[in-house]
Amino acid sequence: MKKLINNPDDVVREALEGMAAAHPDLLTVHFDPTYVVRADGVPDGKVGLLSGGGSGHEPMHNGFVGRGMLDAACPGEVFTSPTPDQMQAATEAIDAGAGVLHIVKNYTGDVMNFEMAEEMAESGGIDVRSVVIDDDVAVEDSTYTAGRRGVGGTVLIEKICGAAADKGYSLDDLEALCTRCNDNVRSMGMALTSCTVPTAGEPTFDLGEDEMEIGIGIHGEPGRKRMEVEPADQIVERLMTPIVEDLPFKDGDDVILFVNSMGGTPLIEVYLAYRKAAELAEQHGLRVVRNLVGPYITSLEMAGLSITMMRADDDIVELWDAPVHTPGMRWGA
Amino acid sequence: MKKLINNPDDVVREALEGMAAAHPDLLTVHFDPTYVVRADGVPDGKVGLLSGGGSGHEPMHNGFVGRGMLDAACPGEVFTSPTPDQMQAATEAIDAGAGVLHIVKNYTGDVMNFEMAEEMAESGGIDVRSVVIDDDVAVEDSTYTAGRRGVGGTVLIEKICGAAADKGYSLDDLEALCTRCNDNVRSMGMALTSCTVPTAGEPTFDLGEDEMEIGIGIHGEPGRKRMEVEPADQIVERLMTPIVEDLPFKDGDDVILFVNSMGGTPLIEVYLAYRKAAELAEQHGLRVVRNLVGPYITSLEMAGLSITMMRADDDIVELWDAPVHTPGMRWGA
Amino acid sequence: MPLTAPDLHAWIRAFADRVAEERAYLTKLDSAIGDGDHGQNMNRGLSHAVDQIDDDASMSDTMRTVAMALISKTGGASGPLYGTLFMDAGKTTAEHEELGTPEVAALFRAGLNGVQRRGKAEPNDKTMVDALLPAVEALEDAAENGTPLSEAIQQAANAAKKGMEATTPLEARKGRASYLGERSKGHQDPGATSTYYLLDAAATAWSDRA
Amino acid sequence: MPLTAPDLHAWIRAFADRVAEERAYLTKLDSAIGDGDHGQNMNRGLSHAVDQIDDDASMSDTMRTVAMALISKTGGASGPLYGTLFMDAGKTTAEHEELGTPEVAALFRAGLNGVQRRGKAEPNDKTMVDALLPAVEALEDAAENGTPLSEAIQQAANAAKKGMEATTPLEARKGRASYLGERSKGHQDPGATSTYYLLDAAATAWSDRA
Ligand SMILES: Nc1ncnc2c1ncn2[C@@H]1O[C@H](COP(=O)(O)OP(=O)(O)O)[C@@H](O)[C@H]1O
Ligand SMILES: Nc1ncnc2c1ncn2[C@@H]1O[C@H](COP(=O)(O)OP(=O)(O)O)[C@@H](O)[C@H]1O
Ligand SMILES: [Mg+2]
Ligand SMILES: [Mg+2]
Ligand SMILES: [Mg+2]
Ligand SMILES: [Mg+2]
Numbered sequence A, B: 001m002k003k004l005i006n007n008p009d010d011v012v013r014e015a016l017e018g019m020a021a022a023h024p025d026l027l028t029v030h031f032d033p034t035y036v037v038r039a040d041g042v043p044d045g046k047v048g049l050l051s052g053g054g055s056g057h058e059p060m061h062n063g064f065v066g067r068g069m070l071d072a073a074c075p076g077e078v079f080t081s082p083t084p085d086q087m088q089a090a091t092e093a094i095d096a097g098a099g100v101l102h103i104v105k106n107y108t109g110d111v112m113n114f115e116m117a118e119e120m121a122e123s124g125g126i127d128v129r130s131v132v133i134d135d136d137v138a139v140e141d142s143t144y145t146a147g148r149r150g151v152g153g154t155v156l157i158e159k160i161c162g163a164a165a166d167k168g169y170s171l172d173d174l175e176a177l178c179t180r181c182n183d184n185v186r187s188m189g190m191a192l193t194s195c196t197v198p199t200a201g202e203p204t205f206d207l208g209e210d211e212m213e214i215g216i217g218i219h220g221e222p223g224r225k226r227m228e229v230e231p232a233d234q235i236v237e238r239l240m241t242p243i244v245e246d247l248p249f250k251d252g253d254d255v256i257l258f259v260n261s262m263g264g265t266p267l268i269e270v271y272l273a274y275r276k277a278a279e280l281a282e283q284h285g286l287r288v289v290r291n292l293v294g295p296y297i298t299s300l301e302m303a304g305l306s307i308t309m310m311r312a313d314d315d316i317v318e319l320w321d322a323p324v325h326t327p328g329m330r331w332g333a
Numbered sequence C, D: 001m002p003l004t005a006p007d008l009h010a011w012i013r014a015f016a017d018r019v020a021e022e023r024a025y026l027t028k029l030d031s032a033i034g035d036g037d038h039g040q041n042m043n044r045g046l047s048h049a050v051d052q053i054d055d056d057a058s059m060s061d062t063m064r065t066v067a068m069a070l071i072s073k074t075g076g077a078s079g080p081l082y083g084t085l086f087m088d089a090g091k092t093t094a095e096h097e098e099l100g101t102p103e104v105a106a107l108f109r110a111g112l113n114g115v116q117r118r119g120k121a122e123p124n125d126k127t128m129v130d131a132l133l134p135a136v137e138a139l140e141d142a143a144e145n146g147t148p149l150s151e152a153i154q155q156a157a158n159a160a161k162k163g164m165e166a167t168t169p170l171e172a173r174k175g176r177a178s179y180l181g182e183r184s185k186g187h188q189d190p191g192a193t194s195t196y197y198l199l200d201a202a203a204t205a206w207s208d209r210a
Helices: A008-022 A084-094 A108-123 A153-167 A171-183 A232-246 A265-283 A314-321 B008-022 B085-092 B109-122 B153-167 B171-181 B234-248 B265-281 B314-321 C005-033 C038-052 C059-073 C078-091 C101-119 C130-144 C149-165 C177-183 C190-205 D005-033 D038-052 D059-073 D079-092 D101-119 D129-144 D151-166 D176-184 D190-205
Strands: A027-030 A036-038 A050-055 A072-078 A100-105 A128-133 A185-191 A211-214 A225-228 A255-260 A289-292 A304-311 B027-030 B035-038 B047-055 B071-080 B100-107 B126-131 B187-192 B209-212 B225-228 B254-261 B287-294 B305-310
Touching: A008 A050, A008 A171, A008 B287, A008 D059, A027 A084, A036 A084, A036 D129, A050 A084, A050 A108, A050 A153, A050 B109, A072 B071, A072 C038, A084 A100, A084 A108, A084 C059, A084 D059, A100 A108, A100 A153, A100 A171, A108 A128, A128 A171, A153 A171, A153 A255, A153 A304, A153 A314, A171 A232, A185 B153, A211 A232, A211 B109, A232 A265, A232 A304, A232 B254, A255 C177, A265 A289, A265 A304, A265 B008, A289 A314, A289 B008, A304 B100, A304 B126, B008 B047, B008 B071, B027 C059, B035 B085, B047 B085, B047 B109, B047 B153, B047 C190, B071 B085, B085 B100, B085 B109, B085 D059, B100 B109, B100 B153, B109 B126, B109 C078, B109 D079, B109 D101, B126 B153, B126 B171, B126 C005, B153 B171, B153 B187, B153 B254, B153 B305, B153 B314, B171 B187, B209 B234, B209 D129, B234 B265, B234 B305, B254 B265, B254 B314, B265 B287, B265 B305, B265 C130, B287 B314, C005 C059, C005 C101, C005 C177, C005 C190, C038 C059, C038 C078, C059 C078, C059 D079, C101 C130, C101 C149, C130 C149, C130 C190, C130 D129, C149 C190, C177 C190, D005 D038, D005 D059, D005 D176, D005 D190, D038 D059, D038 D079, D059 D079, D079 D101, D101 D129, D129 D151, D129 D190, D151 D190
Parallel strands: A050 A072, A050 A100, A100 A128, A255 A289, B047 B071, B047 B100, B100 B126, B254 B287
Antiparallel strands: A027 A036, A036 A072, A185 A211, A185 A304, A211 A225, A255 A304, B027 B035, B035 B071, B187 B209, B187 B305, B209 B225, B254 B305
């Protein structure tokens, strides 16, 4: 394992110190319990927006704390969900009287830890809602599984809900919006290589010299199917088809198309993939009204990509376009 | 070689098609000869700003075309400098009567190709100046070498000169500013892994399981010294010390600190490195007034980082803060 | 001699030691069908728990301390699950000065219920429940038969071990491994493995207790 | 029989074929001390040049066409260098209907001058100059001695080969390889290698020319 780290146990803390040093205008980092909170405080009466999850997916979620997106984020250890005490402290820090929405990616650990945090926060008198994001079409959604994972859709949802909270949405309305976004977004990812959790020191899985993993999650957990590497255009089609069919997206739909690098994919390849994704969207009669291209929800140095598509009405597009100023996403500000 | 590509010979073209599809509001891609030009045209009387170089360094340079930065960029094949006909066509496209500045990274191929392009453009009656960027302290600057390479400093310089051109700087003033920026910026990089040029199909160089290369260029060309991997803090010190000593940066200097990922480095590690870089800057008495953290000038999927530091007076900081809206760098807009 | 607070301390220390020893192995199991952090998670949580244990604390305070330590430091799925296990198990100790086989059976039954309340796993979902449930049943049988604790807990550890081994052919239906579907078959569940260590640590720590 | 335009066409085709064959080898040499694209660069430029050649064109038009094709498609350092080589070499053919040994010597001398004007490399800088210069000198000697072309060009190719081989121990002072300093020693220069192919292609194409 070659990594730009010191002690593997210190990676998360030291990276957070780096974020704090780089973005004092945007965010503040608290330790013990660990959370990242916007530097300028939550405006009175605004619903607080909190997310969190394992580290190693940067810029998500810490990099989305600032103005117009998340008010706080709780980073866990690498690929390990954070703990309820972190979430409780962050929830208290961003409650400005209007309650707090927790955006939770559907992983057993995240869900259970957030659940415990909610129990704690509510016993402390804060109105907390939580929406579980489960946009990954690679996973069969049945009562016999943990359900679909929360992946790329989370990025779009955090942006959109952040704008809505800024606009003054109530906790009820924000919860409804978040649920509606989740209902209208689908994702699927793939990997060409594994990644190595610093404390594990070895790749989470092995892929042969000409193998790829289709339907990968964002924690290096194996996906739906292992197969021989194919040309990029075919890979993109393998991701796009299940996405389009699942919602289903329909001829005439306006969509936000998000092609995401898993971390180790050169940007030139991400754009190459975007080309095909946009072409396929068009062939399905979809109108790509907005897009996002680059590494936003990553799995350390994993090479691969994920595609996310959200059905976007005018409201959603307006919220998408609203100013955002965070380390990882910024426009209009 | 596992890559998200189709035919290795089509990588650059297909990625450019992806950029064109993703950012029609910002840029237009021309083929044969190939260049990327801002979509909204160069305002009358504004100096045109052109850069270019081999592909594989994305977002640089194509991703810096838009408003407030480059007016056009000429992408070569991966890691291969573009050709004079591209530069000539781009120069003609962005000449709005006030001349065109070429920002050239100091690599033999880039310098010679831009030189030929200037000869062509000037015979066509366009006032062309060019500034060669050579900020890489890893290379000994002597008459017995090709001189220092142009690396991370280029990113900062393109942003600053883009803002100055917007402000109405004349070609003379812009050339002087660009030279002044180059005189005040230093960089050094390192790699944990090599990268693979798609058409070559094999890693440009081999690094052992616990080796790193210090003083790497941005084309996978070997650097100053190969040695055993060290903890991140020591690596950062190995880059910072020569940078600080070279200019030399002095106690009390205001600086822009830029910690760059070579492409395959997880963002969490880049922030971890930023933490140490900022700490060392402070120890040298430098005041980090602005910073940039992330993958901006990359070498495909290479894991590693580079550090760039520019001495910044108030003018430079003001130009740095000016609005920019490109696919790869955006604020205030 | 039935159990008192120091015996619980010894048990938790033994559990922490075992997990520390097997940290890499647990992580390897988790890499095969999960995300490769179960060893780190458990080790982080348990070393914190050991640090927090107060030698003079009562049984129920000890269990609560361990629960809170695990909840706040473990992370992942195992944090809330083991946290709830200790939290709910601990509640059963409040009314007792000391624990014999019946009380220990009740303690683990409450822990199992907590795990199932929190995680909604059924038997054969390929989770820690598959090691814990047979252990609880063994303890309850032993309690019914009046088996002394040292023997009962050894039977429970044996049952947990069998349960753990029996997870190998199963297809996972809960947690991260469930994403693998069919491909989760043929791998032993990491959480069931750490749960076996939990029982085995008790068997070791209480080998001379009645 | 001295050279006329079709002989130049044959030469350039032979050069393109040789580079296409050795593309991977050139790239391997460039990976060792450069950036691993010399084979691709030269192949891209030359296959374009071959496409552009007009069978009916004059010698000087042919050389200009090849120069422009190389300049616009090769990229890297080799594009301007080989482009200038052909551009400047081509100018010497304007006044001639056909070329014998003295004219071919003058042609390559002009090409060498162009390469040095463009790239500022001196002998022993470990560049294509180190293959080109001895070839030019061999041709000039041959011209002085009245050696027939087929023989002269073979001598030039031999000299280029020696020059190419002699780059191996050198420390690079120009181009990308110069960044390696000491470490560039022990590797043959890719540009000198393609320049040897340039001369060897001529020796093959002109083996029955006087
Ligand atoms: N819903 C559940 N109920 C019971 N146990 C579960 C459940 N989900 C996961 N587990 C257990 O947790 C273990 C994984 O723990 P760990 O790796 O620490 O967390 P994570 O899966 O979040 O990375 C699994 O091996 C399994 O035994
Ligand atoms: N200044 C120079 N003068 C002469 N030849 C040079 C010079 N710089 C580089 N070369 C030649 O160019 C070759 C490299 O070409 P190529 O790999 O195509 O370009 P790049 O170095 O831009 O990738 C070197 O092997 C060397 O022979
Ligand atoms: Mg985990
Ligand atoms: Mg090159
Ligand atoms: Mg795990
Ligand atoms: Mg090269």
